[in-house]
Amino acid sequence: MVCGEEKMKNNTFKEIWDKFKGLENVVIPLHLAPDGDSLGSCTALKYLLEKKFKTNVKIISKDKLDESLMKISFTKEIEFGKGIDDINLEKTDAVIMLDFGSLEGFTKKDNLKNQIINLDHHETNQYFGNLNYVDSNRATACSVLIDLFKDRNVRFDKELSQRLLLGICTDSGFFTNTNAEDALNDASYLIKNGANYLGIVDNVLGKTPLRMKKYYAYLIDNLKINNEQKFAYTLIPKTKITEFGLNLAEIRLGINQIKNIEGIDIVCTLSEIEYGIKGSFRSNTKDIDVSKYAKKFGGGGHKVAAAFYLPKMSLEEAEKKVKEIFGK
Numbered sequence: 001m002v003c004g005e006e007k008m009k010n011n012t013f014k015e016i017w018d019k020f021k022g023l024e025n026v027v028i029p030l031h032l033a034p035d036g037d038s039l040g041s042c043t044a045l046k047y048l049l050e051k052k053f054k055t056n057v058k059i060i061s062k063d064k065l066d067e068s069l070m071k072i073s074f075t076k077e078i079e080f081g082k083g084i085d086d087i088n089l090e091k092t093d094a095v096i097m098l099d100f101g102s103l104e105g106f107t108k109k110d111n112l113k114n115q116i117i118n119l120d121h122h123e124t125n126q127y128f129g130n131l132n133y134v135d136s137n138r139a140t141a142c143s144v145l146i147d148l149f150k151d152r153n154v155r156f157d158k159e160l161s162q163r164l165l166l167g168i169c170t171d172s173g174f175f176t177n178t179n180a181e182d183a184l185n186d187a188s189y190l191i192k193n194g195a196n197y198l199g200i201v202d203n204v205l206g207k208t209p210l211r212m213k214k215y216y217a218y219l220i221d222n223l224k225i226n227n228e229q230k231f232a233y234t235l236i237p238k239t240k241i242t243e244f245g246l247n248l249a250e251i252r253l254g255i256n257q258i259k260n261i262e263g264i265d266i267v268c269t270l271s272e273i274e275y276g277i278k279g280s281f282r283s284n285t286k287d288i289d290v291s292k293y294a295k296k297f298g299g300g301g302h303k304v305a306a307a308f309y310l311p312k313m314s315l316e317e318a319e320k321k322v323k324e325i326f327g328k
């Protein structure tokens with residue numbers, strides 16, 4: 001930790017496991033604009049808790065997944081359109097939050113008292129749970145679950161391995177991000193236990209809707225480049241979101257399509273969503289920590305991938321603010 005902050009402390013896997021044992025009714029929310037790591041980790045934990053401890057698990061998600069992930073078989077286990085603030089938590093023993101870099105979209109914390117279990121891999125995680133385990137050296141939230149399950153001698157069957165592998169593949173950019181080697185080790189373990197890698201490639205990469213390809217083309221066509229600062233960004237106005245028919249998870253996929261351009265170290269997208277501006281950063285090099293920039297706008301994330309949200313702001317204002325950070 002920087003600035004003399006006290007290092008926040010992880011609970012042990014045993015403490016978390018012992019807590020799991022006593023839970024009857026559990027809610028697991030996907031994070032906002034959910035991705036494959038959120039889907040994979042939440043459904044893997046549901047599968048395990050039901051099988052091992054006969055726990056009643058409800059998975060909810062305020063937002064839909066992108067069209068490809070909506071078609072994955074275990075996505076059917078999720079109740080969509082409900083966020084954690086929309087449901088009655090009276091009979092819930094615990095809310096387990098996986099892959100939540102922050103408590104975004106979650107205001108009922110006070111009602112829950114001792115019941116949040118927070119398992120994550122975001123460096124900026126603020127240990128908002130009553131039990132916490134955060135490991136920012138791990139590539140994905142699914143990787144953190146793998147560590148927990150291995151520590152507790154869980155047998156990895158085919159279904160569990162498949163769910164976990166989805167998060168490993170998607171969050172590592174199919175083994176291209178800076179932590180790809182970490183992800184490859186996990187993947188190889190899961191494949192040995194029955195997971196089908198090419199099935200995931202086919203479902204996630206092999207059936208991209210044409211409207212998404214058109215969205216990605218728009219992002220490249222409208223890239224604004226600052227060569228001096230090695231910085232580039234694209235604005236995504238509401239009209240374009242409507243034109244391409246994008247949900248929040250689909251908007252989020254865009255940023256990865258404008259990274260990896262030679263001579264550009266940092267890319268950004270600014271999206272005009274319902275209540276304000278959603279910003280995303282990607283860094284092309286581990287030497288530049290974009291979570292630092294996201295933090296300036298109240299957001300967070302990882303060194304190479306971070307995001308922020310500016311409520312009640314116009315696209316023009318947000319553009320001006322982001323440009324200021326980079327010197328012009």
Ligand SMILES: [Mn+2]
Binds near residue numbers: 037121140171
């Ligand atoms: Mn993740």
